[in-house]
Amino acid sequence: MAPNPYLLAADNPQGLLALLRDNPSLAAGQDEHGYSLVHAAASYNHVDLLRALVREFGAPVDLRDEDGETALFVVETVEAARALVGELGLDAALRNADGLTAREKIEAEAEWPAVAEYLRSLETEAARSAGSAGAANGKENGAVETGLPPPPEGLKVTMRTMDEAEAGEQPPDPEFRRRIEELAAREDFQTPEGQAELRRLVEEAISGQGFSDERSVRPRQD
Template sequence: MAPNPYLLAADNPEALLSLLRQDPSLASVQDEHGYSLVHAAASYNHLDLLRALIREFKVPVDIKDEDGETALFVVETVEAARVLVEELGLDATIQNDEGQTAAEKIEAEADWPAVAEYLRGPDGGSSANNGTPNGTASNGTGLPPVPEGLQVTMGTIDEAEVNGQQPDPEFRRRIEELAAREDFQTPEGQAELRKLVEEAIGGGVFGEDRNVRPRQE
C-alpha cells in the first residue's frame, strides 16, 4: 500500500521528501477539500518541507483550498508565517471566500494571537511582498532577497550621512546579474549572493573612502 503523503507531512517530513523525489507529481496533490501538502507543511511547522515544496517542486505558494484559503490561514507559529510571507513571497492580503484575510480569520478565532499580531504588523501586513515569484520576495529595491543566515535592518538615512555618495553601480550590476541566473536558488547561487551581501556590509557598496561617523541619537 502506497504511503499517505498527508500522514507523512504531519509525522515524517523527511520520508515525504524522499517520496516526492521519487514521484514529484505528488507535490501538487489536493484532497477533496482542496487541502494541499503546502497547507499541511505550514500547519505542522515543517519549514524545510515547506520551502522544498515551493522552491524545489514548484508548487504555487498561493495554492488555495475549497474555501479560497492559502496556507497562511492554517499556520500556528509566527515562524511558519514569516517563511511564507518573507521568504516565499506569499501575499498576506489574499482574502478567502468570506472576504477575510489570514490575519482577520486567525484574529477572529483567537487561537494563535502571536500569528495574528505578526500578520497585522509591518512585515506581515500590506507592506509584505505581494505574490512575487517563488522565493523572490519584493523588497522595493529591485534586488533579490537576502539569503538565509543574514539579517538586514532597513531604515531611512539622510543624504548628508553618506556625503552624497551613491551605491556602487558595479555592485548593483553584479547582484542583478546573479539574480537572473538559473541557478540563483541553488546552494551555490545563494552562497555567491551571501558573499556579495557580506561584501556590501563590509563597505563594498559605497567604497572605502566614505566618511563614517557615529549616529547621534
C-alpha cells in the same frame, strides 16, 4: 499500499521528501477538499519541508482549499508565517471565500495571537511604505505640500489663492482640519476604507456642509 503523503507531511517530513523525489508531481496535489501538502507543512510547522515543496518541487505557494484559504490561514507559528510570506512570497492580503484575510480570520477565532500580531505588523509596514511612496511621487510631480493628506483617487481638487476681499474674515473650519488630520494619522488611512472616509470628508467640505456647530456665516451684502 502507497504511503499517504498527507500523513507523512504531518508525522514524517523526511519520508515525504523521499517520496517526492520519486514522484515530484505529488508536490502540487490537493485532496477532495483542496487541502495541499503546502497547507499541511505550514500547519505542522515543518518549515524545511515547506521550503522544499515550493522551491525544489515547484508547488504553488498560493494553493487554495475549498474555502479559498491559502496555507497562511492554517499556520500556528510566526516561523511558518514568516517563511510563507517573507521567504516564499505568499501575499498576506489574499482573502478567503468569506472575504477575510488570514490575519482577520485568526483574530476572529482568537487563536495564535503571535501570528496575528506578525501579520498585522506587515499590514502596518505596507501602509507606511505606500504613504511614503505617495508622498515621494507627489514631490516628484511638483505637488505642493499643504500639511494635509492627498485626495482619494478619482477626486480632483483645485487649489488657488484668495484675496482679502474674497476671503473676508471667515477662517478655515478647524473641525474639518482636526477630523482630516486624525484620519491621516490612522493606521488604516491607506486602505480602501480609510480612503473612502477621506473622500466623504472632502466631499462634505466641497458641498458646503459644516463640521463645527460654532461656524458662522457672513450675511449677504447687497
